[in-house]
Amino acid sequence: MAKIYYDDDADLSYLKGKVVAILGYGSQGRAHALNLRDSGVDVIVGLYKGSKSWKVAEEDGMRVEEVERAVEEGDVIMFLIPDMVQPEVYKRLVRDKLEEGDMLMFAHGFNIHYNQIVPPEFVDVTMVAPKSPGHLVRRMFVEGKGVPALLAVHQNYTGKALEIALAYAKAIGCTRAGVIETTFKEETETDLFGEQVDLCGGVTELIKATFETMVEAGYQPEVAYFEALHELKLIVDLIYEGGLMKMWNAVSETAKYGGLTRGKRIINESVREEMKKILKEIQTGEFAREWILENKAGRPVYNKLLEMEKEHLIEKVGAKLRKMMPWLE
Ligand SMILES: NC(=O)c1ccc[n+]([C@@H]2O[C@H](COP(=O)([O-])OP(=O)(O)OC[C@H]3O[C@@H](n4cnc5c(N)ncnc54)[C@H](O)[C@@H]3O)[C@@H](O)[C@H]2O)c1
Ligand SMILES: CC(C)(O)[C@@H](O)C(=O)O
Numbered sequence: 081m082a083k084i085y086y087d088d089d090a091d092l093s094y095l096k097g098k099v100v101a102i103l104g105y106g107s108q109g110r111a112h113a114l115n116l117r118d119s120g121v122d123v124i125v126g127l128y129k130g131s132k133s134w135k136v137a138e139e140d141g142m143r144v145e146e147v148e149r150a151v152e153e154g155d156v157i158m159f160l161i162p163d164m165v166q167p168e169v170y171k172r173l174v175r176d177k178l179e180e181g182d183m184l185m186f187a188h189g190f191n192i193h194y195n196q197i198v199p200p201e202f203v204d205v206t207m208v209a210p211k212s213p214g215h216l217v218r219r220m221f222v223e224g225k226g227v228p229a230l231l232a233v234h235q236n237y238t239g240k241a242l243e244i245a246l247a248y249a250k251a252i253g254c255t256r257a258g259v260i261e262t263t264f265k266e267e268t269e270t271d272l273f274g275e276q277v278d279l280c281g282g283v284t285e286l287i288k289a290t291f292e293t294m295v296e297a298g299y300q301p302e303v304a305y306f307e308a309l310h311e312l313k314l315i316v317d318l319i320y321e322g323g324l325m326k327m328w329n330a331v332s333e334t335a336k337y338g339g340l341t342r343g344k345r346i347i348n349e350s351v352r353e354e355m356k357k358i359l360k361e362i363q364t365g366e367f368a369r370e371w372i373l374e375n376k377a378g379r380p381v382y383n384k385l386l387e388m389e390k391e392h393l394i395e396k397v398g399a400k401l402r403k404m405m406p407w408l409e
């Protein structure tokens with residue numbers, strides 16, 4: 081069984097006297113920086129001149145410096161800039177500023193696991209990866225709660241890497257919910273697999289395929305939108321709160337029978353085979369190589385697919401229908 085750490089297992093005093101440099105002030109960066117500060121930790125934000133986030137961080141009352149300066153001051157350096165930018169920033173601005181006993185931290189294991197960043201042996205290397213988008217990391221903290229996270233130690237030079245990483249996890253609120261010990265390999269591979277087949281890739285394709293099937297059969301797009309997309313949140317909320325059975329118990333008997341008998345025809349053996357192939361691409365590093373090359377080429381596929389998603393009928397219909405429900409914003 082997984083080892084899970086809670087508030088009582090973590091001691092904030094391991095961050096006392098240390099400066100935490102948060103590189104990046106986007107989804108995760110802003111949430112981590114604000115939560116750390118509210119927990120009494122000395123935080124400095126590292127950005128590049130011209131970053132749109134600079135003003136946001138300053139308006140939040142953060143001390144903001146360019147990356148190099150923040151790393152010089154920081155004892156704990158958390159990488160919350162995009163994964164594909166991290167290796168170049170590391171080589172150009174971070175590597176030469178590291179001091180013995182510093183800690184490099186990550187919220188996703190990609191660059192360490194796929195050897196895009198190879199830190200020197202004289203630093204600690206750890207990960208605290210909230211299992212949630214950044215805005216929830218902040219919202220839950222403000223509400224006195226926390227989101228669960230994964231924690232991993234890749235290098236323990238100081239002998240205190242676990243304790244310091246746990247203090248960080250506590251300061252951003254994650255030990256309130258529970259922090260599961262893992263490895264960089266396990267976090268990276270499961271995180272990529274989850275977002276590709278289920279959370280981001282699988283769900284959007286399921287929504288579009290459901291919507292398109294109805295529209296092509298002559299049903300009104302507005303009705304199809306509610307069925308394929310809007311109601312998904314209500315169903316997922318039930319699953320999130322109380323597992324699959326809470327959802328099955330809340331829907332009609334007809335929905336239960338129809339869902340239980342038809343679901344397996346949608347996620348059938350061939351879909352499961354494809355999932356296994358996708359997992360292999362992640363495990364062998366094939367996906368990582370593809371994504372790194374895509375970035376080197378200026379992201380032609382990424383940009384094209386995002387553009388197509390933006391232009392999809394469900395997005396047009398959705399924008400109109402969501403105006404009927406201003407409380408959603
Ligand atoms: N978004 C999520 O919900 C989420 C969840 C778990 C883990 N993560 C991980 O957290 C990390 C950060 O992702 P994110 O989605 O919060 O990023 P983001 O895209 O929301 O924010 C990126 C930030 O980095 C800054 N930035 C970009 N290039 C920079 C550079 N060259 N130098 C300095 N700053 C630069 C941007 O100005 C911005 O403030 C990634 O490792 C990601 O895998 C993200
Ligand atoms: C929020 C997610 C999808 O779980 C995260 O892994 C990310 O990469 O943004």
Ligand SMILES: [Mg+2]
Nearest residue numbers: 188271272275
């Ligand atoms: Mg991810």
Ligand SMILES: [Mg+2]
Nearest residue numbers: 211212271275
């Ligand atoms: Mg994830």
